[in-house]
Amino acid sequence: MKRLKRGRISIVTQSGSFAEMIVDELASEGIGVARIVSYGNRVDVGETDCLDFLVDDDATKVVVLYMESVDDGRRFVEVASRCTKRKPVVALKVGKREAGVHAARSHTGAISGRYEIYKAAFKKAGIIEVDGYEGLKDACKVLNSYDLVAGKKVLIVTDGGGVAVTMADACEDLGLDVTGLTEETRKRLSAKLPGYTATGNPIDLTSSVTDEDYVIALEEGLREEYDIIIVIVLWGPPEITERLVNKLKEIRDIYNKPILICSPGGKFTRRMAKHFEEKRGLPVFFTPESAARAAAVLAGGKM
Template sequence: METFFNPLSVAIVGATEKPGSLPGIILKNLLGKGFQGKIYPVNPKYGMVFGLKCFPSILDIPDEVALTVIAIPASLVLDVVKQQAQKRIHHAIIISAGFREMGAEGIEMEEQIRQVAIGNDIKILGPNCLGVLDNYTNFTTSFLSWERVSNPKKGSLSILSQSGAFAVALLDLATLEGLGIARMVNYGNRIDVGESTLLPFLSDDIHTKVIAIYMESVDHGRKFIEAAKACSKKKPIVALKVGKGAAGIAAAKSHTGAIAGNYEIYKAAFLKSGIIEANGLEEFIDGVKALSMQNPPKGNRILIVTNGGGFGVIVADHCSENGLEVPLPSPRLKEKLKSKFSAFYVVNNPVDLTGSACDRDYYTALQTCMIESDEYDAAIIIPLMAPQGMTERVVDLVTDIMNRSGKPAVICTVGGAFTTKVKQLFEEREFPVYPSPERGVKAMSMLLKRRVLQEGAGHSDIKYRD
């Protein structure tokens, strides 16, 4: 697999300087990103492309080539794969569209390519895909202009996606949420390399901490479950399965030719292999963010602290909906809290610091409940920044206590420019911030789900309803 992410040498078939042309943008992106391997443009029309010597065909390249990137009309792809068989190039990324998603003729073309690949030990990524983006080797086959799509920073999230548009959206969202990317792979029609071969690779990848998978269908059912099971023991995997109902299944078939199959079977497979399932794009990115920044809680006793009573109520409601427990403080803990706060603060769960709260009150509440007491496993904190007593200091105060407690926390907050600033400060310190109570609760429930899956069904004393 390494060759797909870090080829010693790569041939870009179809290379051109024509503006707007796919292989042209791929080459430009690759040069711009600072990839260190050798690059061979291939196109019979040109002698030079972007200052590099261009070859009429891959057979004319005098050196060894590790990987071809093929971005030419579908009908011409088979010949190139045959040439690369002749030249013993064992890896190909086929960017070109116009195969299975077009119907019978396209399926036939895919099948012919697959036969050549099998017969000559060629691993293929694609067709109908964006290919690879690697932030550590700087290798990319993306044909999207970075003026339009975020070029995300280096980080620990890796993305596997059947859909190109979705992979791109995830890159944009990751950037918006301050998450860095390790590797992204979009395999489109997936005639060969898919989840089952990529998961073991990411499982051993030192740069990948969390894996996000968008899937319409899966490449090999049993092999996938085994690969996911092994991988999820080491790293959290979050999956977004689409093509669930009749309308979605039909849409998936038109999209990547995927047979989305029975959703209930997928659900069972996810559970069995320790995959955390997300329902919808926001839950997907929210869960990935929580798992990237915080550790799973040791149990299911959630403390809610807020200075906005209404927000406390709605968080409590959504905790109930999502199987999170919101136990009241013991009489002893209640007395202790009472002794530290004004009489009109509400020392329950939620702890309501009211509109009179100042940032220091968060420190006091969390110190008392999360460090001095053992009654809670995790905190959902809702600091509203409107009152004058709430300053940016709340970030360091909360960070200090929570880090010392060794327990995870997620933050929810809503507001204007000042709130956005506080959000950024929290996220720089690896505390995920969500713009609504329900999303914060859902993210916490996904952290807890990770713990439950890690411990294995029946081997946990965590009460968790799904």
């Protein structure tokens, strides 16, 4: 296993193998961890004790929970509510349905209880719930780079049409807001970009895209109030270059808005992702759905 870096995320889990698995993934993705606790069968400490410690822990900027059950629901909600006022808390609750509930019972002896009750408790405590392991990974990745945002408006800029339609669907499925640009902005975009550019939201720069087109699209789009930017980069178009990585980082830093990169593809794509992530701190997601899940986490469950 690759050595784990120090980072801002603390992970509290009821499953040892889950701890091992997520740590292995985060290490190989270069995502750092502050603390990790696997409290398993909760013999002496449980989820709420851990959370209570992490509220005031300066090393911990984000808390991620994997739960099969809760020991004392009232105390959990009280402590979690204090924690979420200070830092984001993300939770994956498993053992939702019949087979999962049984599996949790034979795993940690957990009485999972009705899932709907957890859902309500998370909401009350301001905890951001994710739906599965993929959601948890996406949350770790995005919260490794960015803080939560105030709203849920997403601007999508793309060089491929189909993937952008898929992305718009995925965002809306999660309750994100993919409202179009104003007529004024669209006119400005049309004046500066080729006539076949789609100036809605997604802004589709098409496969004739250049690095500079991304800059124009983002500068014009960011005149409006968006909370999260998803930039889709397919590396097929001949006129985009590696310099795009720096340009996107500059825009992110000037406008101070979280930019998530979505870049599905093969080996070249994975290599370019390293430039985005390791050199520029821009998180890359390899499917439209994972970028949308990450955006939903940043929007902090305001959906």
